[in-house]
Amino acid sequence: MAMPAELRLTQEEPEGPHAPETPPAEPGDRAPKRAVLPGSWQPLGARYHQGPDGRPGTNFAVWAGGAEAVELCLFDEEGHETRHPLREQTFQVWHGHLPDVRPGQRYGYRVHGRWDPWTGARWNPAKLLLDPYARAVDGPFVLHDSAYGHVHGWPEADVADTVRDNRDSARHVPKGVVVHDGDDWLDDRRPKTPWADTVLYELHVKGFTQNLPGVPPELRGTYAGLGHPATLDYLTGLGVTAVELLPVHQFADEEHLQRRGLRNYWGYNSIGYFAPHAAYSASGSRGEQVGEFKRMVRSLHAAGIEVILDVVYNHTAEGGEGGPTWSLRGFDNAGYYRLQPHNRRGYQDFTGCGNSLDAAQPQTLRLITDSLRYWVTEMGVDGFRFDLAATLARTGYDVDMRAPFLGAVFQDPVLSRVKLIAEPWDVGLGGYQVGNFPPLWTEWNDRYRDTVRDFWRGARPDVRDLGYRLAGSSDLYQRAGRRPFASVNYVTAHDGFTLRDLVSYNGKHNQANGEDNRDGTDDNHSWNCGAEGDTESPSINALRRRQLRNLMSTLLLSTGVPMLVAGDEFGRTQGGNNNAYCQDNEVGWVDWSLLDSPEWRPLHDLTARLIRLRRTHPVLRQRAFFSGRPAHPGGVPDLTWFTARGKEMTEADWYEPGATLAMLLSGDDLTERDPCGEPLQDDSFLLILHAHHRATRFTLPGLPWARCYETVVDTASEQQSTPDGRHCPAGEPIVVPGRSLLLLRVCAGEE
Missing domain, CATH: 2.60.40.1180 (Golgi alpha-mannosidase II)
Incomplete structure (x- = not known):
């Protein structure tokens, strides 16, 4: 196939490993270069500190296995770039110390190496890369063709991702930010609630506080808003013991959403595993988001509430082979991702998102565990819910409960002491693993969800399965020394209908997502009580409210760990949308006006009273399975x-x-x-x-x-x-x- 002349340059390779051809410098890239000292190969990331001579500086260290050269790129306030070759390499970690580089400095990397997608090699120095260990991220991911390592939109499908693009991406991608970590957490008092006493409350940082009365407008939708006294008063009044936050790692919007004018609202598209998502910061994105997040955690702890993070280590926002080159793909594509064994150009996808991180690879495992420890020790969080956790337990194609990731967590002196929740499945063959995770882990129990939904809508032929679910699911969790609190019981979650929609709709209504209502599950186990959606019928509305009381009461009176979804306790609705992942608007936000409604306030009061009953009576929160x-x-x-x-x-x-x-x-x-x-x-x-x-x-x-x-x-x-x-x-x-x-x-x- 003949290649157009304007694209031929994109196939040129660097002249040699030590003299790579780099993109032309930006106009104005004339800042004097600092002398790069050897520095240290660990810890990874950008670490600001005082040198032995009292002179401040920052040590930069990044793993780039197989790379031929690495450049550290610093950006001034006008966006001008200065490149500093890192000439020291230790154990595939490229490192250097730059004196006088202080907190707030924006930076990125350019990595040189082979371009051979057929073998998994996708190095491209034209692409500015985000440090995988960046602790703060400044700037948006802009939809632009230069962000792709290959020529985006190449018409021939058989080579679509193989034609290298040498256009500079720096203008269109965010930068890492140097952050000073000097917090010793001596003034923090972690609640440390036992698992059996825990009541989880799943919420979205923005959606929960966006319209919350009592929170100042400038703090709504932010970490500061979640830590505000008005928020804490509500949470403590309800009685929950832990908030489970939808993803707060820095994430990006997918191309298909940006083209439709939508955003990834939920955040299950991570790109920075050490950085709090900057858009949730009221104080700024040049490192201020880190301090704001920490203050939020302190406030929740002071109110007796633990902080659980929903984390997405199963895939990244770079997607499949047609996706952008933002970070890991540019450092070492084959070192981080699961590639097809017989066609290294393609990716193994157990997540439905285009790629899967390979947690069996040493460097990927280190990235994940370093990130987890960071959020516990330096950001103060109390545990994690792992999205599609089965992917992290895969070795080769199979899910293996002796996988390196699970073993690393089990023996880690920090991670083995925090709350660990698995979403025990992924979309790959053999990915459904409910009941199979080892001790230390609790699991989202979808068997509980479906059984309780079916019972109250009259779709169960008998009560056998209901008995197991009410009593802690011993059929799933009693073996291997696990306890009833291994079962995280839930009727609804962020993914699916709200509780009110569960009794108001037979089918999904996701037209606003722009996918012709194809997205979202069709297996909802729901019943609309006689009319689809809102109705003026007093009898149907009364029945729906009763069903909500039944579902909420069943959840909070069952043995196991209950999880509520924010707003379900006072009739929040998404209008029948069961996949509101891209609805950063009134559909996805909590409507607090419902709390003042005489129609919905009684459900809140019942929920709070049931939580108090559970807290007061140990018989309702068993620590061991019933013996009979x-x-x-x-x-x-x-x-x-x-x-x-x-x-x-x-x-x-x-x-x-x-x-x-x-x-x-x-x-x-x-x-x-x-x-x-x-x-x-x-x-x-x-x-x-x-x-x-x-x-x-x-x-x-x-x-x-x-x-x-x-x-x-x-x-x-x-x-x-x-x-x-x-x-x-x-x-x-x-x-x-x-x-x-x-x-x-x-x-x-x-x-």
Whole structure:
């Protein structure tokens, strides 16, 4: 195939490994060059410090395996670039110390080497690269063809990504920023909430505070807004113990979104694993975002709330072979990414995002673990939720629970002590791994999500699976010494319908995403209660609110770790969009006006009361799996299942068609201990779940379980701020309304 003359230069190779052909300097690139001292090969990144002679400076160190030359590029306030060759190389780390380079200095790298995509070599010194260890990032990723290592838009598909582009990308990519880390965290008091006592609250930094009353307008949508007293008052009033933040690593918008005028709102497109996303900073992007993030963490800790980060180490924003060259691809494409074994031009993609990081490679593993330790030790966070964690456990094609990444975390003295949550699947063959992660790990339990959704919409033939989910999913987690808190129970998450939309829509409505409603799952396990979307029908709206009370109550009364999604507790809606990843607007933001609505405020009050109940009663947050046996001779079993007739369930009862299940949790001699080591005692509770649309008669279990019961929660009632306190004698039938849940406390005697 003949190549147009205007593109022929893009195929030229550097003349030699030590005299590479670099792009022409920018006009005005005439700043005097500093003398580059040898410096140190570790730690990686840009580290500002005082030298032994008292002279300040910054040590730069970056890994670029297989590269032939590396240039450090400094940028002044006008954007003029000065290049400094790094001539020292130790263990494939290129390094140098520059005196008088101070915090706030913007920088990047140019890396020289072979251009041979067919073997995975994609070095291109025309592309300014972001330091993988940059602790702050300044400037946007601009949609421009020069950001691609190859000629973007080359019409021949068979060579589309193989024609090298020598245009300079510096004007169109952000720069790293030198940051001074001098924080010792001595004034911080981490909450350190035990797993069994944890209530997770998933939120988006921007979307949660963008319209939050009480937060000053200039702080809304920022780290400072999340750490504001108005935000803390709400979170502590609700009673959650940990916030799980959607990605805050520096991320970029995909090309297809930029072309449609949209943005990657959720942030699952990371490009800087050490840098807080600059757009969430109210104070600036020249390193100020780092201090602002730390102050936010301190404020949350002072309020007794842990900070969990949702992290995306499974892929990067560089995408597949047709994607831009922003960072890792330009340092060593084959050293960071999983390439096809028989065609090194292409990528293995277990994520659906074009590429997959290869956590089995030593340098990639170091990048991930260094990043994790940094966020714990220097940024103060308390744990991580790993997006598509199965990808990190792959060796070759297979998921292996003995993979280097899992082993590294297990033995790490820092990471083994924080909260670790796996999203235990990816999109590759064999990627579904729910229940298989090793001890130390908890998991998002989608079996819980689907079972609870199906039960309350009447789509379960029996109650077998529901029993497992209510009691901590022992079928998934009891082996290998794991505990009930290995199960992170959730009914909704950021990905999918909100709780209100779950009971308002049968199908997704994602037209605003610009993909002809093709994106997002079709497997929602939802029921619209008789009308699609908003309706004026009082009966349908009343049923929806009752279903919300049922779902929220089930979640917070189940054994395991509950996770709520911000706004679900007062009826937040996305208008039926179940994939609002690109909706940085009112669709994706929390609508706080709902909290003042008499229609939705009762759901918030019920949620807060259920969280208080859970905190007050250890029997509702078990630390060990139920045994089904008495805690002491003459006692009742720690867990007993009942039919609607008030009789203990037999094996056959579990297989009978039905929509009613009851469980009695005994508070007699719990596994939890008081400060003196003595077993704690608690109240006993009877939980009744009835999903049929018709009411049923339920006979309350009598002796030896109880003489009397007191109503604590009744989802058939609209008002849930306080319990009604009704007393019911044991052994007598009660009427359980259709589609309702009852929580009854065993009381001392008859009324």
